[in-house]
Amino acid sequence: MRFDVLTLFPEMFTGFLQSSIIKRAHEKGLIATNLINFREYATDKHRTVDDTPYGGGGGMVLKPEPLFAAVDDILAQVDERPPVILMSPQGVPFTQAKAEELARHSHLVLLCGHYEGYDERIRQHLVTDEISIGDYVLTGGELPAMVLMDSVSRLISGVLGNESSAVDDSFSSGLLEYPQYTRPPEFRGMKVPDVLLSGHHARIEQWRREQSLLRTWQRRPDLLRTAALTEEDRAFLRELERKYSHEQ
Numbered sequence: 001m002r003f004d005v006l007t008l009f010p011e012m013f014t015g016f017l018q019s020s021i022i023k024r025a026h027e028k029g030l031i032a033t034n035l036i037n038f039r040e041y042a043t044d045k046h047r048t049v050d051d052t053p054y055g056g057g058g059g060m061v062l063k064p065e066p067l068f069a070a071v072d073d074i075l076a077q078v079d080e081r082p083p084v085i086l087m088s089p090q091g092v093p094f095t096q097a098k099a100e101e102l103a104r105h106s107h108l109v110l111l112c113g114h115y116e117g118y119d120e121r122i123r124q125h126l127v128t129d130e131i132s133i134g135d136y137v138l139t140g141g142e143l144p145a146m147v148l149m150d151s152v153s154r155l156i157s158g159v160l161g162n163e164s165s166a167v168d169d170s171f172s173s174g175l176l177e178y179p180q181y182t183r184p185p186e187f188r189g190m191k192v193p194d195v196l197l198s199g200h201h202a203r204i205e206q207w208r209r210e211q212s213l214l215r216t217w218q219r220r221p222d223l224l225r226t227a228a229l230t231e232e233d234r235a236f237l238r239e240l241e242r243k244y245s246h247e248q
Ligand SMILES: C[S@@+](CC[C@H](N)C(=O)[O-])C[C@H]1O[C@@H](n2cnc3c(N)ncnc32)[C@H](O)[C@@H]1O
Pocket: 086, 087, 088, 089, 090, 111, 112, 113, 114, 115, 116, 117, 118, 131, 132, 133, 134, 135, 136, 137, 138, 139, 140, 141, 142, 144
């Protein structure tokens, strides 16, 4: 996967790119990241990238010329046009499904805004996607870009040491993940559920599935509307509903 990140603050990515799994993925050649400061594409003496909004109002707006020029430069290097993604609180909400869709590409271009926003022509004529990481407003698109890069990268084959860990993650199956435990079996009187120490794989699988369903039902019942559920899952959920309504 190649990420081209257009940002005015490339230094914000240092810790992210030089730590842990993302660092190793770069070392293994599974990911390549180009940080492009689009200020370098501004042509005036002061390398201006923003200006006051037409019509008045507070804040500065990113000008179209440097961003169009930077993206043109990237597109001139490649045969296949990659998605050009604008990080924006007005975009479609980022989800695991979107991360999976983006991970199928080999090249993504990410545009990080700053200040008040973008000239609308960037939104209308330069980008293919507009993505929000949540219903809140940040000072810039750098953290959202890192969120996207991190979640997409861990879906690329070989990035995680243990492939199955991404498969079991929350949202991958449409449900939240089951509770996890590790040694010791008892800590300050708090015990690990017996089933996990039983070595009985089928019972462990069933316990995990039920815990996943229970946790999703308790915390994110909205996910149950679209999750792929078996007849057994549905019976388990009906039983939860019955018990719950009994307690009311
Ligand atoms: C202060 S925000 C601009 C918000 C803009 N005035 C608006 O109301 O839509 C500056 C930049 O941060 C990024 N940003 C802020 N919140 C974001 C979010 N929730 N998801 C993705 N990007 C975000 C975008 O790149 C945005 O252009």
